[in-house]
Amino acid sequence: MLDIQKRIGVIEKLLQEDTDQSLTYAALECRLTLEYLCYERFKLTYSYLSQDDLKNWVPKDVVKQVSEDVDDNIDKEFTLSISTQPTDGKNFKTKEDFEALKYVTLGKQSALNLNEVHSLWHGVSNLALHLPIPNISSGDLTIYQNKERIKKKVQSVIDFLRPITGNLLMAGSLGEVFSFDCFACGMTIKRPVKKLVSPSVVNCINPKCDESYLLEPSETEKNVDITRRIFKFECIGCKRDLEVPGKIFRELRFNQQLNIVCSSCQSTLELVMRPLMKLVEDKNSHNEQNQTDA
Template identity: 30%
Template sequence: MKYRDVARGCLIRANAMLPSNSEEVLRYAALELRQCLECLIYERAWCYKSVLSNDDLKEWQPSRLIKRLLEIAPYADRGVRLTMASKEDENDIIMDETERVLSRKELSKHYHKIGSYLHASFNNDLEPIALNTTSVNKTLERLSILLDEVINSPISKLVPKAGLFTFDCKKCGERIGCDPDYTVSKFNLHCSNSKCSASYEITFDAVNHQLSYRPDKVSATCANKGCLNPVSIWQRDINHGFKFNCDLCNRENVVAYSISLFD
């Protein structure tokens, strides 16, 4: 079974119920559209399966999954334009289509909104509130048009593979991969192992067309006055209470916030 087929089925069933004056029917339509949105996000993630870790794939919440996906592939929520010209005459355009992809903005705008229709709600006096069927119909119909555009995009599942950049995490050894946005010269990338705190600054050198990575670490010295060994701490470990042992004197150090007088 393919995600797009499931999404299409959800949309057809939802459209058959819309518009409706019945709250119950609208809730079922919202449920179908929510599953449709989920399928389209999972399908997008599937296109980038080679750069997503097992940890990433455990994330079922669409908003978190797309957030992670965009960290790895910053243009994953934008459609690719495909233009083909005749071999004999480059001005003879045979095909010029742009893929319609669901963007992160569109997902967050609609996902939680329709999710709220699936729950009972009440006012300040704990009295149940009925769904405003006029406004729900409007929202669901708008979403249905958007999903129809995505599902029936003239081209789909186009993922540029050429830019894949991978390296092993310096902290945990996990393979980290990304499909960089070459229009951005610098961006941050977290390790794909959710239990690892390492992060990296990825730099794109446009002149030499080269990518490089630098561990996102902060330099400090051991707090033992008799040691003062230089240490480097992962940026994401800089939290009140984080402990580590100095390599030289083996004393335990703790990261703590402090307030000092300014003068």
């Protein structure tokens, strides 16, 4: 877990030096700290969420997706306590039964205001870590940007960081979890049941694995249909089906070639990424054609 007080110390030292370089460096330290704060919360859900599942790498969006797909509490403040009394043999049924026990506090997770993280992360970058694109009235280009504006923004980051005093982070699912093993590598892929409300694509959490799956919850039968996302090709050598994970094509560019070896006859086959033209069946076009003919 990130030592925030130590990070504030590093940033404040640079602020006190008060030079063009030290302020730019302070802005960079701010940006890295904000990224760390977000990514360390994502890291806790590694076993649920593959990097390939992420729709966006912007730090705020990464945490937002963890909240949507895995754990609503990821950006919230809470205190974690544990009971000191043994519970063996007792039958706990209600909330009151649990509340009657004695507890000791383990620690607190601090809230993370994602909109504020995003605004500060953007702010330090825009003010200090990019050169503005020049226009006809912008004057000379400069490596370092306006000192006073950078100082103000860096101070806002310090003010944001200071109250984050929590001593623990917790993420995952406290409820029922749906899981299955990846067809190719055997890695267990998990999703909290309460988050499986609509069809979703999940990628294998093994970074070396190309498999992905479509999960479709069915409301009536209370189960989840799992479909492997693959393309099937007929091997030219032995006519057997070759299965290629769909994810591979996402990274291929126009005209790029992919060699695959058939596991049955050992033929090497070449797949080429090319546009494909198809005729779109249009109900109206048939009538129009008839009218023209008449």
